[in-house]
Amino acid sequence: MQGTFKEGSELSVSSKTKNLLGLLSGILPAELKKEITKNYQKVSDDEGKKFNIDTCITPEIRQYLVTKMEEIEKQSSNLSASADSFDKWV
Secondary structure (H helix, E strand, O other), rough: OOHHHOOOOEEOOHHHHHHHHHHHHHOOHHHHHHHHHHHHHHHHHOOOOOOHHHHOOHHHHHHHHHHHHHHHHHHHHHHHHHHHHHHOOO
């Protein structure tokens, strides 16, 4: 995973971070969604306080998200190839 949630990243407790984690948790199964929410609640006591993202996104959550992104990329490629084929027939 890259960007804001890269392994080892330091983030501040904020509504933006909470919202981003909420967005990510939307694609997680219920069990992992509860885990990411519970993990953020543990560090969210002080607004502005820094924490390591790995405390919220465990290796299990990270692996699920990476696998899900790979599936989405594959589906996107398949759709693109289908659209290209369709364009040739139209």
